[in-house]
Amino acid sequence: MDEFDVVVVGAGPTGENLAERAHAGGLSVAVVESELVGGECSYWACMPSKALLRPAAALADARRLAGAREAVTGPLDAEAVLRRRDEFTSHWKDDGQVAWLDGAGLVLVRGHGRLDGPKRVAVRTPDGGRRVLTARHAVAVCTGTRAALPGLPGLDEVRPWTSREATSSERVPPRLAVVGGGVVACEMATAWRALGSEVVQLVRGSRLLPRMEPFAGESVAESLRASGIDLRFGTSVTGARRDGQVTLTLDDGGTVTCDEVLFATGRRPATDDLGLDTVGLAPGRSIEVDSTGLAAGVPGEWLYAAGDVNGRALLTHQGKYQGRIFGTVIADRAAGRPLDTAAWGRSVATADERAVPQVVFTDPEVAAVGPTLEEATREGRRVRAVDYEIGDVSGASLYADGYQGRARAVVDLDRETLLGVTFVGPGVAELLHSATIAVTAEVPISRLWHAVPSYPTISEIWLRLLETYRG
Structure with a gap:
């Protein structure tokens, strides 16, 4: 058994920030990660998606200026864009992130971590072993979310893209269907159309970006159509099959044929195999927390949840913000220091409720x-x-x-x-x-x-x- 002041489950941006702040407050910290240190944002979300989108935006900007547009002689070089994307993901290697953890004085434990009762985390290590970590003060869950796929007939056989495949594909599909009207759907439709794919975007609702001002979605829709995307509203996919190519069956009786299909239809908390039942919480759900990060319904002040997994604000920068605050809270509670829990105080994540910023990198x-x-x-x-x-x-x-x-x-x-x-x-x-x-x-x-x-x-x-x- 290994004992630390704090055990953080999840080494994405949220977990890294929380661990660093707790350690800066004088605590020993172990960080458990089952995949790549740096998490979803570094390898399959923020960084690769923006690396795909930025060349398209630069080209569009050039074409908006007399003198510059005349100098633009062709489309994007897709291979060059994908190579640049790979550089921003460090070719899906986490050596640099691991070096940062070491330099920050944090202990990395590789493997799948799950709660094993109060203040205990059992880790299934890559070699098949089992290691139990005990926390003197706190366990912080920072496991984020996973793509949510609908239960459609034939979908498993189709091997659909989620956001991971959409940001890491090594080739440009000739024809891409995008299912969804939110941020991921709009950004990836923009990126792959700019890289040369024929794109059809299927939106069940009546507008894009439904959580933003209506004129935002209207402007993006107009631009997507102007780029050549076949944008369809009020359309649902009822089934799918792959026979060399992918065929989607629609609720109006029609079909869409494509080479790949991206389902950008939401996210779910990554809590299915986290051992929440060992501390009285329901698996598969977000972990409800107060504004200091403490999990609701768990006796004692020891279980925290930060980032997307708590459902407060599903954005990387908000997760990092929570990590900074909640890590400091853990250190302050451990040292017996008073908390500042007034609105906008150093111990509460007030911005989650009043001032959440977001950028959609469409054109x-x-x-x-x-x-x-x-x-x-x-x-x-x-x-x-x-x-x-x-x-x-x-x-x-x-x-x-x-x-x-x-x-x-x-x-x-x-x-x-x-x-x-x-x-x-x-x-x-x-x-x-x-x-x-x-x-x-x-x-x-x-x-x-x-x-x-x-x-x-x-x-x-x-x-x-x-x-x-x-x-």
Whole structure:
């Protein structure tokens, strides 16, 4: 048996950040990982997907500028894009991440870890052995989520792509079907179309990106169609078969034939084989936690869950944020230091509830933080939406000929602060952090007037929104 102050199950970005913060607080930490250190984001999500998307965005930007568009003589070099993608995944080797763990003073334990009663983690090691780790103070579960596939007839035989295969494929499929209308579906449809695939995207609902402002999904849909993607709404897949090629059966009686099919139809918490039943929790579900990361329904202050596995905010940067806070909480509790649990205090993940930023790297990009107008209204807040066409800003017209984009600020009329902000347009991802700061800090609109945007940049959209609000 091995004893540590803290045992972290899962060495993705969330687990790494939590472990580092707990160790910085004076605790010994073991990190258990069954796959690659660095987790989903490093090898099958954030990094490879953005590496696939960035060349397409750069090419699209060039084609928006007179003088540059004339210099563009052909499509993307797909092989070069895939080689660059492979560099960003370190060719699916985790030596660099392991070296970081060692340098941070953390102990890596390879194998599949599962809870084995209070403060115990049993690890099935790669050689078939069993190692039991005991935590003096805390166990933190940071195992993330897995792709959720529907139970369709024939789907297993089809060997469908999930987000993992979509970001790691070694070849460009001639024909790709994408099932879904969320972030992964839209980004991967964008990437593989730019790399040369014929793409059909099948969306069960009536719009794309349903959790964002409606105009965001409308703009992305228009762009996807303009790129040549066959985008179909109100369409469900009822069955699938593979006979050299893949044939999907649709609910309207039609069929779609393709070489590969990506199902981007949601995620589920990776808790099926985690031993939750040994501590009184239900397997296969998210681990509910409070704002300090403590698991609900488990006696004693020892079990924590951070990142996607707790269902609070399924984004890598939010998981890292939770990891930093919850790791510090674990160290503070172990040392008997008082916690700061007031809203926005150092011991609580307040941003999960009030200021979650997200970027969708389609063309156009979508960047948003805080609630949408619909969400804020549903919460009973007295709000006003302030809209402005980003293309009317001088910096935007310089950025791209015929720039098209839109910004919306959701204003709390009682407090005169921003609740949420959404940008849609080329290059808007880099505008988001200013919006995140304004929302998180609850900066009064009267003070935002003194935050002078540089001219001529797209950031001048802030001034236009304020002018529109004041009328």
